[in-house]
Amino acid sequence: MNTPILEPVLPLHPALDHLDWLEAEAIYILREVAGQCSNPALLFSGGKDSIVLLRLAEKAFRPGRFPFPLLHIDTGHNYSEVIDFRDARACELNERLIVRSVESSMARGTVRLKSADESRNKHQSVTLLEAIEEFGFDACIGGARRDEEKARAKERIFSFRDEFGGWDPKNQRPELWDLFNARVHKSENIRAFPISNWTELDVWQYIAREGLALPSIYFAHTRPVIRKGGLLQPVTELTPARDGDVVEQLQVRFRTVGDITCTAPVESDADTVRKIIAETATTTITERGATRLDDQASEAAMEQRKKEGYF
Amino acid sequence: MSAIEHIPEFGRPVDNGLLRFLTCGSVDDGKSTLIGRLLYDTKAILADTLNAIEKTSQRRGMETVDLSLLTDGLQAEREQGITIDVAYRYFSTGHRKYIIADAPGHEQYTRNMVTAASTANLAIILIDARKGVLTQTRRHSYLAHLVGIPHLLVAVNKMDLVGYDRTVFERIRDEYLDFARQLGIEDVRFIPLSALNGDMLVDRGDNLGWYEGATLIDILESAPAAHSESDERFRFPVQYVCRPQKADDPLLHDYRGFMGRVESGEIAVGDEVVVLPSERRSRIKDIQIGGRSLPCAVAEQSVTLLLEDEIDISRGDMIVRGDVKESALVTRRIEAMLCWLGESPLDARRKYLIRQTTRDARALLDGISYRLDINSLQQVAAEGIGMNDIARVAFKLAQPLVVDRYAENRATGAFIVIDESTNNTVGAGMIL
Numbered sequence: 037m038n039t040p041i042l043e044p045v046l047p048l049h050p051a052l053d054h055l056d057w058l059e060a061e062a063i064y065i066l067r068e069v070a071g072q073c074s075n076p077a078l079l080f081s082g083g084k085d086s087i088v089l090l091r092l093a094e095k096a097f098r099p100g101r102f103p104f105p106l107l108h109i110d111t112g113h114n115y116s117e118v119i120d121f122r123d124a125r126a127c128e129l130n131e132r133l134i135v136r137s138v139e140s141s142m143a144r145g146t147v148r149l150k151s152a153d154e155s156r157n158k159h160q161s162v163t164l165l166e167a168i169e170e171f172g173f174d175a176c177i178g179g180a181r182r183d184e185e186k187a188r189a190k191e192r193i194f195s196f197r198d199e200f201g202g203w204d205p206k207n208q209r210p211e212l213w214d215l216f217n218a219r220v221h222k223s224e225n226i227r228a229f230p231i232s233n234w235t236e237l238d239v240w241q242y243i244a245r246e247g248l249a250l251p252s253i254y255f256a257h258t259r260p261v262i263r264k265g266g267l268l269q270p271v272t273e274l275t276p277a278r279d280g281d282v283v284e285q286l287q288v289r290f291r292t293v294g295d296i297t298c299t300a301p302v303e304s305d306a307d308t309v310r311k312i313i314a315e316t317a318t319t320t321i322t323e324r325g326a327t328r329l330d331d332q333a334s335e336a337a338m339e340q341r342k343k344e345g346y347f
Numbered sequence: 348m349s350a351i352e353h354i355p356e357f358g359r360p361v362d363n364g365l366l367r368f369l370t371c372g373s374v375d376d377g378k379s380t381l382i383g384r385l386l387y388d389t390k391a392i393l394a395d396t397l398n399a400i401e402k403t404s405q406r407r408g409m410e411t412v413d414l415s416l417l418t419d420g421l422q423a424e425r426e427q428g429i430t431i432d433v434a435y436r437y438f439s440t441g442h443r444k445y446i447i448a449d450a451p452g453h454e455q456y457t458r459n460m461v462t463a464a465s466t467a468n469l470a471i472i473l474i475d476a477r478k479g480v481l482t483q484t485r486r487h488s489y490l491a492h493l494v495g496i497p498h499l500l501v502a503v504n505k506m507d508l509v510g511y512d513r514t515v516f517e518r519i520r521d522e523y524l525d526f527a528r529q530l531g532i533e534d535v536r537f538i539p540l541s542a543l544n545g546d547m548l549v550d551r552g553d554n555l556g557w558y559e560g561a562t563l564i565d566i567l568e569s570a571p572a573a574h575s576e577s578d579e580r581f582r583f584p585v586q587y588v589c590r591p592q593k594a595d596d597p598l599l600h601d602y603r604g605f606m607g608r609v610e611s612g613e614i615a616v617g618d619e620v621v622v623l624p625s626e627r628r629s630r631i632k633d634i635q636i637g638g639r640s641l642p643c644a645v646a647e648q649s650v651t652l653l654l655e656d657e658i659d660i661s662r663g664d665m666i667v668r669g670d671v672k673e674s675a676l677v678t679r680r681i682e683a684m685l686c687w688l689g690e691s692p693l694d695a696r697r698k699y700l701i702r703q704t705t706r707d708a709r710a711l712l713d714g715i716s717y718r719l720d721i722n723s724l725q726q727v728a729a730e731g732i733g734m735n736d737i738a739r740v741a742f743k744l745a746q747p748l749v750v751d752r753y754a755e756n757r758a759t760g761a762f763i764v765i766d767e768s769t770n771n772t773v774g775a776g777m778i779l
Contacts, residue, residue: 052572052647054365054444063636063649064608067586071662071705095637096606096649099599100589182435189434205432209772210458210688212465215702215763219770233446235437 055242062089062230063096064214065193069175069228070096070103072218076175076228077167080106080133082114082122083293084250085179085231088239090129091246092230104177105132109164111156112139113274113296121251136167153274157295165201168225175218175226183235193232199223236291237316244309256289256307267300363443364572369463369496371450371487372473377504381473381542382436382449388549389438389564433463442568457721457735458688460487461775464494465761468573471500471563476509476539480522482722488523489724492532493684493737493777495757498570499527499535502563507541511554530724538563577646578756580673581612581620583666584704584749589651604635604651605660607705610758612668614652615643619669622660623749624677628669629654663706665749665759675751675759679744680713682779683753684737689766689773692733699773701742703762709745710764716740739779753777 052060069076078093080086093102106126110119126133138156141147146166147159168176182188192208194216209217218226231239243250260271262281268288269275274296277283288301289312306312372378436447450456450463464470470491474484491499501523509515516539527535538547539558546552549564561569589604614620618631633653634641644650652666660666667675681701687693693712701710716739718729732738753760764774 052364053362057365057647060608060647060649064586067606067649071587097589098638099602100591183437189436190432210462210775212462212763212775213757213761215761217702217763217765217770217772219765221770233435233437235439237439238444
């Protein structure tokens, strides 16, 4: 793992550029969670957005420990590179990592798949709510961004969830100035999104600026894939080629690294952060549109999942 | 682990920071089209999104792509065909990053407009060239002014529907200026537009040759950023106290870091400070971010302050400069303009929680001076205050707050009212 490259000391009267501003806002939000909530957790998957969250948490709370554990809801369908990265990063930061798996919920019977190969992505909600109850978390910090999807554009930075973990778009608290209201009754909770105002490009620029290490599958590599419905489906043990599929060896990278069964890579030869930034700045497809097999079903798919307690 | 390289040119982008602005207007003014056009012309809309709205436009029987669909967020609204909440949109020009707060113009949604305005530094007020200055134009302008947005930009839209007639534009401008003077609005600019055709947004177009001013995007590019205009007095509400208490590390054994964001002004190592409300004095020993030292900190930076003396400070305290001229007011009574957001009216018999900076205080209504009729902008006598009402009120406080006048400092002059029975945010106030 690379040691993060530290920035030189700022000049005496710095003008804040947009990354400085976004960073300062995110640190402010993280500290509000710590100041207002009694038992928060930070959702860390090993993906780029949550890697950025960890760097922001370092800036917010070092030299102290983080005032929250890291929590990962593992579908059991993650790329091993990402899981290895997750564990290594938590260890390097010397912070507590809690992993709860969808497979345990399946064993308990609280998650029932319609078929063995059904995507487990939406079932993460159940396991997340179980973890919230088990540990009594009153807030979960996540790396969701408003630019990801239409239903997120109106999401609050502090989003209120009822005791069923549900998100009611019509029952959200007005959010004025930077006066966040994280007060909840027992068994209700808050989802806090410190990088709400960041775009995909901001995230990559910040990764470059901070010299953050990422799981290798974010960078261009050769992988067997099948072209399906305008997307590339990776050929893996979980998603094997079927009769008639044409398997191609392509140079690809992942823009998001979620569940194997519903995350598609894009064709790319960008093998460095710099090249990814150049590609992101000129791309013509949204992050979710290019990579998420589960949001394609309908424009309202994300909204529906969120109402059911999804992140 | 992976291919990471350090990139000097991406290390610190030379850019013009970030501007948050608000758009106000009704569905009919073409507000959604204006935003859609801005996103489209700055290439913030990607092909798959465009493809989705093309399909929707076709399904609704429209001949051209309806750019307003870009800003329709939630299923419920899409069904109703109106925007019912504040949505945030993002675009970047390469010089500057923008956050648009898209507030609906509908009458009962005063609270959404106030919400959207609270973080904006510029407001675009849309006027339909065929209709001129309407009641809602006055309402939007008043609210933008009330919430302290320093720059107003009046966009006279749909110029294509009045034959790009200069006299129409000038008549609306003059009428608006008369009214703006009455409100005390100082910084207001005017621009003729056709959001539909894209005239004077990013490109000048061929139809408004008589207009010699800047395009909309040029005005946005050159508008001052919020921090450059904020109060010069140093304000540092403490959010969180860091005490690692690592017995085995002598450097951290006595470490006490006061974490927060510089809301206004600036501070340097060695400066004398006062902690409010306790009035304990000390000096800045160090300024840190992520455990790394800085010589100074400026408005909008999140930092950790270390003081020379060991004094008791907790969340909710405010650190200001030692100079008495820079002090803030410590008070148990506030007068304010209050916008009521809750569905239940304000109950004068109940105690509410007021949250201002990082501090909470129990509060009891101590009188309503008047309610403001948002349409006529007249002050009217009021017994009670209901949702979307704006009133001048006073509150008595059980604990002291450290405040400034909102007109002088938006960060330390603003508060929200929380109903402890539901924990909902039910009011937004601006201290007078």
